[in-house]
Amino acid sequence: MGTAVKADQGNTTRRISMAVPIRTAVTALCASLAAALLTTAPAQAEQHDRHDQSWSLSGGAHAPRAQITLDDTTGTLSLAVSREGRTVIEPSPVGVVTEQADLSRDLRFLHRKDRTVEERYRTKSGKRLDRRVRMHETRLSFATAAGARLDLVVRASVDGIAYRYVLPSGAGDVLGETSAFNLPADAKAWLGTYRVDNEGQFAPYTAASAPTGDYSDQALFSTDGGYTLLAESGLTGTYSGARLAHTQGTGTYRVELADDRVHSDGPLATPWRAMVTGDLATVTRSTFTDDLAPASRVRDTSWIRPGTVLWTWLAGGRAAGQSLAAQKAYVDYAAERHWPYEAVDAGWYYRPGEWDVTDPDWQSDSWMPELVRYARAKGVGIIVWIHQRDLDTPAERAQWLPTLEKWGVRGVKIDFMNSEAQPMLQWYDTILAETAAHHLMVDFHGSTIPKGIQRTWPQVMTLEGVAGEEKRTNTAAHLTTLPFTRNVIGSMDFTPGAFQRVGLRPNSDAAEAGLAVAYESGLQMLAGTPESYEARPLARAYFDQIPAAWDDTRLLAGEPGQEAVLARRSGARWFLGGIYAGAARTAEVPLSLGPGRWLVETIRDGADGLVQDRRVLRGGDTLTVDVVANGGFAGLACPWRPGITTCHR
Structure with a gap:
């Protein structure tokens, strides 16, 4: 019987038999670690006596990646997000304070548990009715020296990163979060001033130049890692709604709760702090916040009709x-x-x-x-x-x-x-x-x-x-x-x-x-x-x-604050909605609806009212529409064959 060697990777222990040649065993272990989506490894120490712990999580090869780090000196947690090696969110504080303990510092790592979340569900409305979910999840458990517990649950999908806190019974009321999002100072930002009715207008800034104040927790940023929409999911009466607090001159947006004290009588899982991430088309099409939410609690939905x-x-x-x-x-x-x-x-x-x-x-x-x-x-x-x-x-x-x-x-x-x-x-x-x-x-x-x-x-x-x-x-x-x-x-x-x-x-x-x-x-x-x-x-x-209700949604062209052209499919037909800000122009829209020929009907502004145009284009062609100042168009596209003269039914 060969002697066994333990290779400790976080909380994962592998046993490698010495009966296998050492070189073969090491090669196999390295290949296994390289292929794993979920990794944990010590961060590069800046000093000889510092050994920060770090864990990485991603939803796939081109998906955003979360990096969670525990500072060895302060016991504080941070989370950073990147995409294909480019910055999405800079290292940002993670933590929560309860009436029993400050769970934002002096933490030590206990163990880790990983799983894959796979679901399929169907909605009654939204960007598309059929949804498929695949997310990698890691649950990192921490404790203070006094024994107070905090679990940080992180999920990664192809279009987002999210985290939440899980607290055991006896943690007491929540007094606040130390959660924040650190953005590069020069990141483009589109922010809505916070209002209790969520009716603030969105305006453009940079992350640092936005005036001091509170903003909606929905905030869009553009960095070299792409677009990121901050959002929240799974909010119920067990917790409190969030907004973003910002001080001009910094790229930091702190999470502030609507209540000074969130009452909790037992175990608590907070809402998800979500970051919908990708190119603009990916963010626009994403159902990430729905995917994070609990499944439907309505068994018979036949009476629900959009x-x-x-x-x-x-x-x-x-x-x-x-x-x-x-x-x-x-x-x-x-x-x-x-x-x-x-x-x-x-x-x-x-x-x-x-x-x-x-x-x-x-x-x-x-x-x-x-x-x-x-x-x-x-x-x-x-x-x-x-x-x-x-x-x-x-x-x-x-x-x-x-x-x-x-x-x-x-x-x-x-x-x-x-x-x-x-x-x-x-x-x-x-x-x-x-x-x-x-x-x-x-x-x-x-x-x-x-x-x-x-x-x-x-x-x-x-x-x-x-x-x-x-x-x-x-x-x-x-x-x-x-x-x-x-x-x-x-x-x-x-x-x-x-x-x-x-x-x-x-x-x-x-x-x-x-x-x-x-x-x-x-x-x-x-x-x-x-x-x-x-x-x-x-x-x-x-x-x-x-x-x-729509079978699919695609962004054909867009830039926040300037233009947005969306295509939504119902059956074989695509409906188009285009809106623009600024001077009159000839809009050029890639007709990214699929191969073949399409009959495209558009409604635009004419000199004496609305005008309709019809043309046959191939998938991938450019649709051109004359747009007046602060104008737009409505459209309808259907597969064309000889004899088809209209998409209307």
């Missing part, structure tokens, strides 16, 4: 919401267009000076059941607006939700949460479970942003969390940044199509039509008036064709 919605708030305001006759007229128009939903906004249960729910007879007084019956007979579903304060207590939810379900309402637009503090997140947990139980689709306004919520609760069709069409201060640059920032992580209820708001929006009519494709939303709420659609028959006919 679709186009005629939204009447910008069309008629509160007066329309108070009028059954007006709402029936909107239902008639939605039915004529074969749009599956009509949304009744604020006013339908409002009387001057009081809320109808204070009246014991409010249910019998409401005309909503009549509207729902009227709409159902015409093939239109009704979605109703409701204030969060009217769903704030168990008694209110028990009054509202079963009643709306009994009436046949298809969904609720819940407004004015305006907080990501732990108590409000706990309310989200409750309302998500209860709306699913009552078969009500959900559109959150004045809200958090998706953060994986649409995978776990697929009845959430869309969320606002954006400076959308209602705003009168939006810029064309902001509109062309949204596809690369806010809309990357999930459905965005921007409410496009408000053609009647001439002078109140920064873009052209063709660009406004293109927004319905450039921006993804499970319920695409079209904000125009019937009169505005009738005055633009090309846009109206285009909207008639648009689905709200």
Whole structure:
């Protein structure tokens, strides 16, 4: 029996029999280590008495790579991200402080556990319905001298790196994180000023030049390693929402929580701090934040159906919401267009000076059941607006939700949460479970942003969390940044199509039509008036064709703040949405839809209104479109063969 030699690699022990020749054994071990995606090795010591420990994790050959380092002197952890040897995120502090222990320093390494996460799931909406997940995960366990424990869980995919903290029972409340992201000072940055309703506009800076202040935790940076979108996933009422705190002159963005103290009664897994990384097309197409989130908690999803919605708030305001006759007229128009939903906004249960729910007879007084019956007979579903304060207590939810379900309402637009503090997140947990139980689709306004919520609760069709069409201060640059920032992580209820708001929006009519494709939303709420659609028959006919669920999404051309051209596929047809900021130009768009010939129909701005062009191009050709200042286009492409003259059905 040969003597055994132990080769210790982190917490992995290999036994090599001396019966095998030494050179063969060493060669085999080296080859095994070189092929491994998950590695751990001592960092190069700067001093003879320093032996920092370092662990590396990557999702593949051209994927981003995380490097986690434990400083031997201070016991502090840092995490850096690179891609193909180029900087994505510089070494950045990692750690958390609880009422029982400071788990950001004086740590010692205990052990490591690796696994591969592989999943397939299907969504009801989003960039593509079928998803396949493959991520490498490493769990690094640490302890302080007093025995306080911290596990750092890191995941790596082809398009992202993410980490979270796992704390055992008895760790106590969380007092804050020392987590931060260090960017090169000259990195390009697109940041949205933090607001509780997440409706800050995105503006360009460099990482260091951004003014001192708080920013949305969704922040896009460009370094020599490519584009990186900072994001969050798996946020629930067990924790607190995050924002980024920055001091001008540095490239550091610190994670600050909405609560000074996050209450925890037992084991705790924090949300994921995610970095969606790659070229701009990879970041735009990524579903990384959904992939990190827990699987769906809704078993039967057959009642969840995305679709186009005629939204009447910008069309008629509160007066329309108070009028059954007006709402029936909107239902008639939605039915004529074969749009599956009509949304009744604020006013339908409002009387001057009081809320109808204070009246014991409010249910019998409401005309909503009549509207729902009227709409159902015409093939239109009704979605109703409701204030969060009217769903704030168990008694209110028990009054509202079963009643709306009994009436046949298809969904609720819940407004004015305006907080990501732990108590409000706990309310989200409750309302998500209860709306699913009552078969009500959900559109959150004045809200958090998706953060994986649409995978776990697929009845959430869309969320606002954006400076959308209602705003009168939006810029064309902001509109062309949204596809690369806010809309990357999930459905965005921007409410496009408000053609009647001439002078109140920064873009052209063709660009406004293109927004319905450039921006993804499970319920695409079209904000125009019937009169505005009738005055633009090309846009109206285009909207008639648009689905709200997509088989695939591709970025054809883009630069944040300047241009964004997205292609979304439904079946064999690709819908195109192009938006631009700046001077008029002839846009040149690579038609990267696949081989063969394509019939391409585009809608652009002409001298006297919208104009449609048709041409046959080969896959890979350049599509040229004349674009006016701050303009854009909408398009539709389908496989061409002799005799095909239109892509419309």
